[in-house]
Amino acid sequence: MSIILIGFMGAGKSTVAKLLSDDFIDLDKMIEQQIEMPISTFFDLFGEDDFRQVEQEVFEAAIHMNFVIATGGGIVENAGNLDVLGFQTQVVYLKSDFDVLWQRILKDDKNQRPLAKNKEFARKLFEKRAPVYEEVADLVIVVDNKQPDKIVQEIRDWQGNL
Ligand SMILES: Nc1ncnc2c1ncn2[C@@H]1O[C@H](COP(=O)(O)OP(=O)(O)O)[C@@H](O)[C@H]1O
Ligand SMILES: O=C(O)C1=C[C@@H](OP(=O)(O)O)[C@@H](O)[C@H](O)C1
């Protein structure tokens, strides 16, 4: 079974996946390899619906590899993905307040996030998705004021007790 990290943009999914295992997949990186352009360019050219289609295909391929998977925050936007997440038993939700996430998104100059251009739009997205993350999660970790190493340790401790 894969460990699957979920949560809103800025929660630290990509950061934590990398620390958890050498065998990790960042879905956004896998998508960018497939589409051969940055995600933000793909959004401009083709829109969100086409992005979600590619995201679903890549997620379904990744799930069979038994790696740690960092999803994108919008993985819960697709009904098929929700079915997959429901079936998985190591879905870890990195949970945080919107204002903490927004500050991280603003400071992160390595990632262009097409759905985080406007704070109020992003807040609405967060409010819509937060209960869904909660619903499909097997483990919830509050990541406000917590260093990535500590988050990794909490996930390992939880796994050790499974
Ligand atoms: N636990 C943390 N505490 C403080 N900053 C963090 C933490 N985790 C990630 N960050 C920072 O927040 C930004 C977004 O992290 P990232 O891993 O890309 O999140 P996600 O993949 O969930 O969108 C990055 O600049 C990263 O360095
Ligand atoms: O929340 C979203 O819809 C998205 C989150 C991004 O990933 P991160 O959550 O890693 O930023 C990326 O997949 C894309 O920009 C869409």
Ligand SMILES: [Mg+2]
């Ligand atoms: Mg990420």
